[in-house]
Amino acid sequence: MARINLLPWRDRQRAVRHQHFLWLLGGIAVAAAGLIALGERVLDHAIEQQASRNAYLGSRIASLDERIRQISDLQVRREQLLARLQIIQGLQGNRPASVRLFDQLARALPDGVYFTELGRVGKMLSISGVAESNDQVSELLRSLAAASGLAVPVLEEVKTASAGDEGSASIFRLTVAQAPAGVEA
Numbered sequence: 001m002a003r004i005n006l007l008p009w010r011d012r013q014r015a016v017r018h019q020h021f022l023w024l025l026g027g028i029a030v031a032a033a034g035l036i037a038l039g040e041r042v043l044d045h046a047i048e049q050q051a052s053r054n055a056y057l058g059s060r061i062a063s064l065d066e067r068i069r070q071i072s073d074l075q076v077r078r079e080q081l082l083a084r085l086q087i088i089q090g091l092q093g094n095r096p097a098s099v100r101l102f103d104q105l106a107r108a109l110p111d112g113v114y115f116t117e118l119g120r121v122g123k124m125l126s127i128s129g130v131a132e133s134n135d136q137v138s139e140l141l142r143s144l145a146a147a148s149g150l151a152v153p154v155l156e157e158v159k160t161a162s163a164g165d166e167g168s169a170s171i172f173r174l175t176v177a178q179a180p181a182g183v184e185a
Contacts, residue, residue: 100149101125101178108143108150112136123178125150131170134158144176151177 105127109115113136117128131137137158144153153176160168 097149097178104147104149105144108140108147110136110139110143113140125176125178126173127176128171128173130161131172134170137170137172140172141174144174149179151179 105115105118112132113129115127115129117126119126129140131140137155141153141155144150153174155172155174157173159171161171162168
């Protein structure tokens with residue numbers, strides 16, 4: 001039998017396979033490094049895009065916040081203007097009330113009675129005056145109670161003072177409240 005030594009051939013085959021393996025391993029390492037670099041660039045690009053979107057949203061939110069603040073300021077100003085308008089309308093609506101009040105006082109004033117002082121605090125009227133007699137003060141109280149727009153008067157004080165040759169006069173002070181609009185006293 002012939003003897004063939006296959007060891008050198010196997011060693012060469014093994015060396016070639018080992019060299020192919022090393023080349024394949026190096027190629028895979030280079031491909032992996034390339035994929036990692038490519039993935040990193042893709043992620044960096046995605047992060048930059050998201051950062052630009054966030055910046056755009058931030059600017060839009062800031063502009064909307066400014067508009068909301070302007071709207072809030074306009075609403076406050078609107079409320080102030082409405083309050084002023086209501087005050088003006090109230091004043092215009094109450095303008096004839098003073099005329100009516102003086103008319104009612106003049107109509108309720110009997111002969112021989114005159115007012116020396118007339119004051120008003122809110123809806124309460126304070127009236128001071130002079131009458132020739134206590135009967136005229138009573139007549140004034142009845143006519144004020146019967147006047148529309150006025151509540152029942154309250155006589156606070158009556159003093160008798162001498163009026164010279166003619167006799168005595170009654171100095172009085174009374175308060176009367178204005179009735180709310182539309183209410184007859």
